[in-house]
Amino acid sequence: MSLRFRLNLMILLAVLAIVGAGGVTAVRQARHAVKEEVGSSLTLALRLVELGLMQADGGRGLSLDWLGQLAQLDGTRHLRIRVEGPATEHPQPPSPAAADRAEQAPAWFARAVAPPPRLVEKRLRNVAGQPIRIAVQADPSAEIAEAWQETRGFLALLTLLAVTVYALVHVILGRAFACVAVIRQGLEGIEQGDFANRLPDFSAPEFSRIAQAFNYMAHALEKAREENRALARHSLAIQEEERRHIAQELHDELGQSLAAIKAMAASLHPPVTHGILGQAADAITATCDHLFDVVRGMMRRLRPSLLDELGLTAALEDLLDGWRQRCPGIEWEFHGDDGVDDCAGNAKIQVFRIVQEAVTNAVKHADAARIAVRLGRRGDAIELEVRDDGRGFEPERPCAGFGLPGMRERVCNLGGRFTVDSRPGAGAVLAASIPCARSLQ
8 A cells, every 4th residue: 555545545534534523513503503592482482471371360361362363373483382272273284484494404414403392381271261272382493494504504615625625635745746756766767777867856845855865866876886887897908908918928938838848858759768768758748738738728718819810709609619529418509790890899808708607607507408699780789698498597586606797797887788587497598788899998
C-alpha cells in the first residue's frame, strides 16, 4: 500500500468523520429545537385553556361558543386540540398544510428529532351539567419539517465544503507526489549508474532544496566516476605497457639465453662426448625446447604479437586456436567482421583481454560443450558476444571472483555497455557494445 493511497484514505476518513459529526450535531440541535418549540406551544395552549376556565368560573360556566372557538384551534401549528361532548362537533383532521410539511421530512429524521408524545386532558361540565373532555396534544410535524429544511441545508453546505477540501488536498498531494515520483526516478537512475541525470526546479521550496542537493550529489558522483575511469584507463595502459615490456624482456633476454644454452648443449653431442655427458646434453636440449614453449605461451598471454602485427581478429583466432588444441572436447566457433580493426583503435588490447577472460571463465567454470565468439561492427560501435552452453549462473548474485567485474569495468572505461544473460542450466551470453575509436590515453 503506497504512502499516497494511505494519505488519501486517511484524509477521506477524516472528511467522512467530520461530515458525520456535523450531521449528528445538526440532528441533536434540531431535536432540541423541536422539543423547545413544541413544548412552548403546548404550554401556551394550556395557559390559554386555564385562562378560559378561570373566566368561566372554574368551568361551571363553560359556554358553547367558547368551546366551539377552542375546537376551531385544532390543527393550529404544533397543536392538536379536541373538544368532545354532547354539544360539540367531531374533532377536525390536521390541516393540509401541516400534513404537507410533515411529509417533507424523511421518516428517519422525524424519528430522530421527534419529542416524546405529550397529551393533556381536561374533563369538565358545561353549564347544563354535561361532561366535556378537552384534549390538548403536541403536534411537532410542522417544526420537524422546518428543522429538516435547515438541517438539510446545513448538511449540504458541510458536504460541499468537505468535498471541496478533499479535492484541494487530493490535488495538492497529487502535485507533491508527482515531484516525489520525479525524485524517485532520479534516484533509480543513480542506482543504475546514470549520473548525468538532473532534477528540475520544483515550485515547492522543500522539493526544490532536495533537487539542488540531488543535482550536487549527481555532479559529484559523475565527476568521481570520470576520475576513476581515467585512473583505471591509465592503470590499464601502464599494466599493458608493463606486460609488453616483460614479454620483450622474455624474448630478448630469456630467449637468447635459452638459445645459447641449447647451442652449447648441442656442441657436446657425440663424437665429442660419450656416455653420461651425452645424455646430460640431450636432457639440457629437451629442457630448453620445453622452456621455449613455456616462454612463448607466457609471451602470448602477456602481449600477443599478432595483435600488433595482424590485428584484433587474427589475435582472437590465434587465441581460440590455442584453446582448441588444449581443449579438443569443446566445439569452438569464431566469427569476426572486416573493419573491426580500423574501428577498434587503441581499444584492441582491451577487447582482446575481455574475450580472453570470458573464454577462460567458460572453460574453467561453465563446463561448456560449445563456446562461440562473435565480433562485429554495427554503426559506430563494436559488438562483441561470447556465448556458451554451460551450467549458467545467476547474474544478480555477488561474484566470488573478479572476472565479470573486471570485464564490466573494462567495457565501462571504454564508454561501452556490458550485459550478462544467464540462468542456472541454460548457459550464458556475455555481450558488450563499445564505441569505435575510443582511445585509452
